[in-house]
Amino acid sequence: MKILLLGKGGQVGWELQRSLAPLGELTALDFDSTDHHADFTRPASLAQTIRTIRPDVIVNAAAHTAVDKAEAEPALAATINAEAPRVLAAEAAALGAWLVHYSTDYVFDGSGTDARDESAPTGPLSVYGRTKLEGEEHIRASGCRHLILRTSWVYAARGGNFARTMLKLAAERDELKVIDDQIGAPTGADLLADITAHLLRTAQADERLSGTYHAVAAGETNWHRYATFVIDWARAQGLPVKVARDAVHAVPTSAFPAPARRPLNSRLATGKLRAAFGLTLPPWEQGVQRMLTEAFSR
Helix, strand or coil, X not given: CEEEEECCCCHHHHHHHHHHHXXXXXXXXXXXXXXXXXXXXXXXXXXXXXXXXXXXXXXXXXCCCCHHHHHHCHHHHHHHHHHHHHHHHHHHXXXXXXXXXXXXXXXXXXXXXXXXXXXXXXXXXXXXXXHHHHHHHXXXXXXXXXXXXXXXXXXXXXXXXXXXXXXXXXXHCCCXXXXXXXXXXXXXXXXHHHHHHHHHHHHCCCHHHCEXXXXXXXXXXXXXXXXXXXXXXXXXXXXXXXXXXXXXXEECHHHCCCCCCCCCECCECCHHHHHHHCCCCCEHHHHHHHHHHHHHCC
């Protein structure tokens, strides 16, 4: 099996290089690759790359993920998040290849308190959410065999993430303010990569599994509880923590105005994924603790 991975340098792309390697012959590219074009700001070049490599599977881990910045550059966000996936899907359909694509909880409006399943009405609040939804729609319309994985609150040990930011601030400040009215499930890039490899192995034998799935860690939290979990872990490990536990204050989203509106309810129901592929998804705390241990333990 020939696999083409696009966006290898991102958090999910980095982990995918590990999880996909045992499945077949892997070609991993990024926007600045020189052997083949993989620049998502030039979608036409992606088509030529696919026609040259002729993969059996295309895994797209590239995206415009700067949510606030996208509000000021909607055309660029649309090119990367919607037009490029349209090209990938068209080429996958022509080749008879599978396309794996990652989407987001931002395709929903974040209302209510229930976990949304894959059939729930969408209603993005931001340019990022709208362009990611458009990318999904292009893929579904193409007729290609596909796995669209909607996820949320992605982190990795490599690179910047919410936990790193919280630990840096906790070591410097006497008090912190953290949002408590956004609810979701922190999901590790390593978990997404492992899920992807499992899904591909299974779907290769059953084309009826083509479709859209929600893929997040089990459980739920808010950013304030997430921050408290991380800081408590650091304190127990003897890492420098200046802020007292009762000085990590919960505040609403309105306390931190931003160009892009965030969904307050990012709960995603994963029953379809678990039933179709026989998966058990670990609790979010387990993945975050593993990431912290890898990134910060002495």
